[in-house]
Amino acid sequence: MTEHTVRSFSQDLEELSGDLARMGGLAEDMLSDAIQSIASRDLVLAETVVSRDPQIDNLQVEVEKKILRLLALRQPLARDLRQVISALKIATELERVGDLAKSIAKRVKLVDKIGADGALKGVARMGRLVTAQLKRVLDAYTALETDAANKVWARDEEVDEHYQSLFREVVTYMIEDPRTISACAHLLFVAKNLERIGDHCTNIAEEIHFLVTGEQLPTERPKVDALNSN
Amino acid sequence: MSRMEPIVPQLRVETPRPSAAGPAVPPTKVAARSVSVFYGEKQALFDVSLDMPEKSVTALIGPSGCGKSTFLRSINRMNDTIPNCRVTGEILIDGQDVNARSVDPVLLRAQVGMVFQKPNPFPKSIFDNVAYGVRLHGLAGSRTEMQQIVESSLRKAGLWDEVKDRLNAPGMSLSGGQQQRLVIARAIAVSPEIILMDEPCSALDPIATAKVEELIDELKANYCIIIVTHSMAQAARVSQQTAFFHLGKLVETGPTETVFTNPRESRTQDYITGRFG
Numbered sequence: 232m233t234e235h236t237v238r239s240f241s242q243d244l245e246e247l248s249g250d251l252a253r254m255g256g257l258a259e260d261m262l263s264d265a266i267q268s269i270a271s272r273d274l275v276l277a278e279t280v281v282s283r284d285p286q287i288d289n290l291q292v293e294v295e296k297k298i299l300r301l302l303a304l305r306q307p308l309a310r311d312l313r314q315v316i317s318a319l320k321i322a323t324e325l326e327r328v329g330d331l332a333k334s335i336a337k338r339v340k341l342v343d344k345i346g347a348d349g350a351l352k353g354v355a356r357m358g359r360l361v362t363a364q365l366k367r368v369l370d371a372y373t374a375l376e377t378d379a380a381n382k383v384w385a386r387d388e389e390v391d392e393h394y395q396s397l398f399r400e401v402v403t404y405m406i407e408d409p410r411t412i413s414a415c416a417h418l419l420f421v422a423k424n425l426e427r428i429g430d431h432c433t434n435i436a437e438e439i440h441f442l443v444t445g446e447q448l449p450t451e452r453p454k455v456d457a458l459n460s461n
Numbered sequence: 462m463s464r465m466e467p468i469v470p471q472l473r474v475e476t477p478r479p480s481a482a483g484p485a486v487p488p489t490k491v492a493a494r495s496v497s498v499f500y501g502e503k504q505a506l507f508d509v510s511l512d513m514p515e516k517s518v519t520a521l522i523g524p525s526g527c528g529k530s531t532f533l534r535s536i537n538r539m540n541d542t543i544p545n546c547r548v549t550g551e552i553l554i555d556g557q558d559v560n561a562r563s564v565d566p567v568l569l570r571a572q573v574g575m576v577f578q579k580p581n582p583f584p585k586s587i588f589d590n591v592a593y594g595v596r597l598h599g600l601a602g603s604r605t606e607m608q609q610i611v612e613s614s615l616r617k618a619g620l621w622d623e624v625k626d627r628l629n630a631p632g633m634s635l636s637g638g639q640q641q642r643l644v645i646a647r648a649i650a651v652s653p654e655i656i657l658m659d660e661p662c663s664a665l666d667p668i669a670t671a672k673v674e675e676l677i678d679e680l681k682a683n684y685c686i687i688i689v690t691h692s693m694a695q696a697a698r699v700s701q702q703t704a705f706f707h708l709g710k711l712v713e714t715g716p717t718e719t720v721f722t723n724p725r726e727s728r729t730q731d732y733i734t735g736r737f738g
Contacts, residue, residue, distance in 0.1 A: 233736050240735065306694060308721050311734045445723025 240305050247301070247318050250294050254325045255369040257287045261332040262365060262428065266358030268339050269421060270351055280336035287329035294322040313445060317438040321372065324431045324438075328365065331424040331431075338421055342414040350404050350411075350418050354425075357393045361425045364390060364432045372439050380439035383432055384448060390429035397422045490515035490685035491536060491655060496550035498531050498540060505531045508550070509711045511704055515654075518677060518686045520700035520717065522693065524737060527706040529689045533657050536687065537573035538566045554655065571598055574648030578660040580640035582632030582647075587624050590632040590643055591615060594651040610650055618646035619676050638669020645676060656680065658688040662695060674699050693733050697721045705729045 235241045261280050268277035298319050301307060307315050342351070364383055371379035398419065405415045437448045491513040498506035506528040513519045521529040531540065538559060540546045552559045559569055571594065582590050591611045592601075601607035611628075615621040620642045624635070632643055641661060648656055658677075662670040677686060677699045690696050696703055697717060704714040705726070713726045724730050731737050 233731065235735050236737065237735060308693060308697075308733045309724055309730050312722060 240311075243297070243301055243305065244307075244311065244314060247294065247297055247315070250290055250297070251318055251321060251325075252369075252373060254287055254290045254294070254322060255372065257283060257290070258325045258328040258332065259362070259365055259369060261287070261329055261336075262358075263362050265332040265335040266355060266362060268336055269342065270355035270358070272339060272342070274340055277336040277339035281333050284329050284333040287326055291322045291326040294318065310442075310445075313442045317442040321435050321438050324434050328428050328431050331428050335421050335424050338417045341417045342421075350401050350415060353397045353400050354418055354421055357390070357397055357422060357425050360393055361390060361428050361432070364429055368432045368435045368439070372435065375439065375443055377440050377443040380436040380443075381448070384436040384440070387429050387433045390426060394422055394426040394429075487514040487516050489513065490555065491687070492551075492553040492556075493532070493536075494551040494553065496532065496535060496548065496552060498528070498535055499545075499547040499549075500543070501545040505709055506535070507709045509706075510550075511711060511714060513685060513687055514702065515685045516681060516683065517702065518681050518688060518700040519702045519704065520696035521687065521689045521704050521706060522691075522696050522733075523706035523712075524732065525691075528709040529704075529706045530659055531709075532706065533659055533687060533689050536655070536657055537570050537575055539570075539575065541566060568598075571651040572653055573655040573657060574651070574653035575657045576641070576644055576648060576659070576661045578663050580637060580644050580664070582635070582640050582643050585632060586629045587615075587632050587635070587643060588628040591646050591650045594647060598651055600651060614646040614650040615643075617649050617680070618642045619672060619679075620646055636669070638665050638672060641665060641669065641673055642676065645673070645680075649680075653684065655685045655687065658686065660689055660691060663691060670695070693721070705732065707732070 261283055264276055265280045267273065268280060298315055301315055305311075364386060368380060368383040371377075371383065401415050401418050401422070405412045440446070440448045489512040493509055493511045493513075496506060496509045497504060509528075509532055511519075511532075521533060523529050534540050535548050536552055536554075536559070538548075540548055548560060554572070557564070559573075583593060585593065588611055591614050592607055595601050595607060595610050601610055612621060612625075615624060620639060623639060624630075624643075632640065635643060641664075645656075645661075662673050665673065674695065677688070680686060681701075688696075688699065700717045702714065703717045703720040705712045705720065705724075705728075707728055713720065713724060713729045715725070720729065721733060724733065
């Protein structure tokens with residue numbers, strides 16, 4: 232889009248996009264490192280994930296301050312307004328992704344003595360899928376491609392299916408060997424966290440769709456409910 | 462009370478029923494049909510068609526020289542006063558063409574009141590400013606009735622409490638914001654159906670602007686208001702429908718909320734977000 236007549240307004244918006252890109256990059260790295268640390272039981276890597284969370288939290292506070300200022304001083308309209316509002320919401324989503332990645336990393340030491348390697352593999356597989364979803368949705372946000380965002384939105388069904396089958400798989404491991412129950416319970420939380428991150432990805436996709444088209448995606452999205460189908 | 466009698470059957474648009482798509486749009490009060498305006502050889506307005514509903518506020522926005530004031534002035538035939546100005550197409554008020562031969566422009570302008578950018582009270586007392594049009598059109602049967610009309614008009618304009626003790630003071634002695642409300646009271650006094658406003662707040666401070674905007678909001682319960690404004694924020698605050706003009710053409714019109722959050726046309730988008738080249 233062309234520049235604003237008041238160039239500092241364009242600069243403010245670009246700065247905002249830059250902050251969101253940094254938050255996205257941080258969230259993506261935290262997530263993939265959290266998954267790698269749990270798959271390879273790497274406590275050192277897990278610790279770095281936990282220690283990175285404050286960065287993303289601080290960025291979110293920073294973004295909120297900037298948006299408050301932008302709304303008060305620039306009174307953005309039309310697409311500018313949608314850009315600012317969606318940035319506010321996406322920043323919140325990314326902050327939550329950071330928290331969930333941290334929560335996954337924190338469980339690495341708790342699943343250290345797990346006997347069921349199969350369960351870990353399943354978690355890693357689901358982790359890769361969710362990481363790919365996050366990467367795709369962030370790319371769609373950078374390029375403002377609503378088609379790519381819609382694909383992420385539709386693909387959350389796959390994440391939910393994965394969660395559902397992983398849930399069953401882990402429960403089976405617990406039944407087979409009660410000594411793994413404690414570790415497997417933590418893995419279920421990890422799987423749930425990944426499923427939640429998938430939901431945050433779809434929320435971001437919805438924001439991209441709104442930002443680009445000015446319209447909301449339907450409230451109902453393809454959904455497989457693990458609780459109902461069990 | 463003297464009033465233009467419609468000479469053609471009224472072309473009222475039926476009120477659509479409320480639906481899931483949104484609230485019902487009030488019936489059209491003023492309808493422009495392919496209106497073009499020429500100043501000599503130069504065409505200032507190109508084929509504009511726009512429906513302006515009653516009991517609501519329509520905002521006309523666009524950069525300077527886009528034709529929005531020209532369009533506004535064609536509604537009460539103010540363009541007649543400009544030499545070499547020619548208007549084609551139709552402006553229908555309740556279905557009647559204002560440019561028809563049978564229409565007396567003086568009566569038309571009583572029916573279609575106008576408020577300008579700069580407050581223009583007459584060099585008379587506050588009372589006489591409001592009473593002037595009433596007297597001219599012979600709308601008051603007695604002195605008491607005249608007093609009632611003046612008081613109710615000043616009340617509707619939100620000015621009564623500020624001026625009731627000095628009705629004989631000159632209108633010019635009021636502050637700018639008060640003068641603008643006095644002029645609005647003067648327009649209301651002759652019981653118009655439509656009020657045209659050409660940047661009514663551009664010479665006012667924020668408090669006086671807020672008072673006029675509050676007044677516009679109250680007046681829309683009874684009148685069809687059409688306002689030209691350079692302030693996007695004002696258009697967003699006071700209007701229900703917004704029409705964007707550019708280079709003499711009507712680019713886009715729609716519910717104000719839609720125009721300011723998700724306009725269809727990229728030119729509208731560029732203008733309201735401050736990107737116009």
